[in-house]
Amino acid sequence: MLDRSRAALTCHVCVFLLLGAFSALILFPPVWALSTSLKPDKEMLQYPPTILPAQWYLGNYRALFIAMPFARSLLNSFIVSSLSVCLTIFAGLMAAYVIARKEFIGKELVFLLFLLCMMLPGLTNIIPMFLLMGKLKLLNTYAALVLLYSAGNVAFSIWLLRGFIASIPQELDEAAILDGCSQFVILRRIIFPLAVPGITATAILIFISCWNEFIVAVTFTNKETMRTLTVAIYFFKTYWNVQWGSIMAASVLAIVPVLAFFAVMQRQLLAGLTKGAFR
């Protein structure tokens, strides 16, 4: 008996150590990016390399904002991602509500349509959309990115929100109908408040996906003032020949907001991820 519990303990210690080792390995790239971003150019290229910066140097970050138009890109990313979240949640919540609560003709078909749109990635649509946005004179505008991101995410949001709404007891709606509330009032007064945790998780997942998006952003903008974060970082690397210190500083700044969201909401976001798509 004692032997067995000792074996179990050893096993637990091994698992613990393995998890620690793998975590360290997996976290190395972002940690190394942070370390690099805090070193001056000379130390960054020094041989042998220093693991931690000899002293914290903020010049790389300063350069991003003084010598490069990085603040504008941060702002662009923030505006585009926030507007996309608003539009997606607005359209998604209304659709998710009727799909979760109403019986209507063609429901299976509509649901299948949304499911297909959630699964089919946007890359094959990029050429027709580029030509369309060109005709509509929407290239280099927030509108193009917001519309494309919302269209790309709305089916995903319906998929998640439908699940959250379905878990709210239907008796509440029925009671409200008996009290003479309109459908809109039910959505605003009952569904919305109770679904807030689900809506928040969905909104954050969509925000992260827009914030991280690159291909659509690089295709539909070519003006420097319209670049989002990922596009700006890509151009620093590819065309500006910026030093690695500043590229890593920009990367760190791109990572920090999503990591903060993730740290605070890990459990809810994971629930969303297991239910939802691969993105």
Next chain:
Amino acid sequence: MMKISSKAKTTLWSYLWMTPALFLVLAFFGYSLVYAFVISTHSYNLMRSERPFIGTANFVRYLTSPDYWQSLWITCRFLAIVMILVVVAGLLFALLLKQKVPLRSLFRGFLMVPWVLSMLVTGLIFTWIFDAQVGILNYVLRSVGLKAVPWLSEPVPAFSLLAMAYVWKVYPFAMIIFLAGLQSINDEYYEAAAVDGAGPITRFVRITLPFLKPQFLVVIVLLSINVFNMIDMVFAITKGGPGVSTRLVSYFMYTNAFTHMEMGYSAAIAISLFLVNLVLTIIYVKILKPEISVG
């Protein structure tokens, strides 16, 4: 009679409420699909003003082009390699995280971090770590007496680098799917097997793996879809090079459209990608069928 009209009313009203979502989805996917077919039958180059109808010539052109088949082959090779690595890493980490050790949710959080990072930023961080001259990895290789690897200037290392960065970025997804699957297996099966004298390996092969079959299918299908549309990391790390050794079919399509401005030709290639995605999606929906209960 009364009942039918009330159902008709609900239907009308429901579609009204779904209008914004349906508009977004149809304007994007519906229009794109139709328009992609239209331009794929035209010689449509943005640099020229004439865009004549040419029937199936664009399709014939890429189906007879060695470049297309080569990029497809590279994509399949890439898929096979990352599939093995993602499944192994995802399953291994999920098995470890299932054990009840202290700080378990902290470790889960750490191991999930790559999932929230962008493909592009991940690609750039890996490019920096793997830099041939000043990257930390080559420094480590040299200091343990190995030869430095020219990561970006030779085909096999460049391909490996792309695969490693991609695996690092996407394994958390498989890990979470497997973890959810593992947690749904009833402990009684393991206890019964232990009573019957089954060792850990037998239990894993006879109980865990069969129970995880749906999770394996989901991971395989979703990873395939993702690889066929993955392009960010190619931009960030190799740009298809050296030569064309890491030119995935998605990147081949994209550069034909936005570097050579051959919209008609690229739209025709995009349709072949669309068909691959459609087949995979249908498989996925079939797997998910038991879980999809409308309403």
